[in-house]
Amino acid sequence: xxxxxxxxxxxxxxxxxxxxxxxxxxxxxxxxxxxxxxxxxxxxxxxxxxxxxxxxxxxxxxxxxxxxxxxxxx
Numbered sequence: 271x272x273x274x275x276x277x278x279x280x281x282x283x284x285x286x287x288x289x290x291x292x293x294x295x296x297x298x299x300x301x302x303x304x305x306x307x308x309x310x311x312x313x314x315x316x317x318x319x320x321x322x323x324x325x326x327x328x329x330x331x332x333x334x335x336x337x338x339x340x341x342x343x344x
Contacts (some may be wrong), residue, residue, distance in 0.1 A: 302328070 296302065307323030 302324050303321050305321075305323040305327065307326075309318070309320040309322060311318040
C-alpha cells in the first residue's frame with residue numbers, strides 16, 4: 271500500500287475525532303448559537319434558525335488553526 275493511503279486514513283480519523291469532540295462539548299459552549307446576528311424565526315407552522323455569526327466565528331477560528339498548522343509543518 272502507498273504511504274499516502276495511511277496518511278489519508280489518519281487524517282480522516284483525526285477529522286472524525288474532532289467532529290465527535292465538537293458534538294460532545296458543543297452544547298457546553300454557551301455563546302455558540304446565541305450571538306447577535308444569528309437569525310431565528312419562529313411562527314405557528316415554521317421554525318427557521320440560521321446561525322450566521324456563529325458560523326463566521328467558527329470559520330475564522332478554524333482558518334487560524336489551519337494556517338498555524340501549515341506554518342508548523344514548514
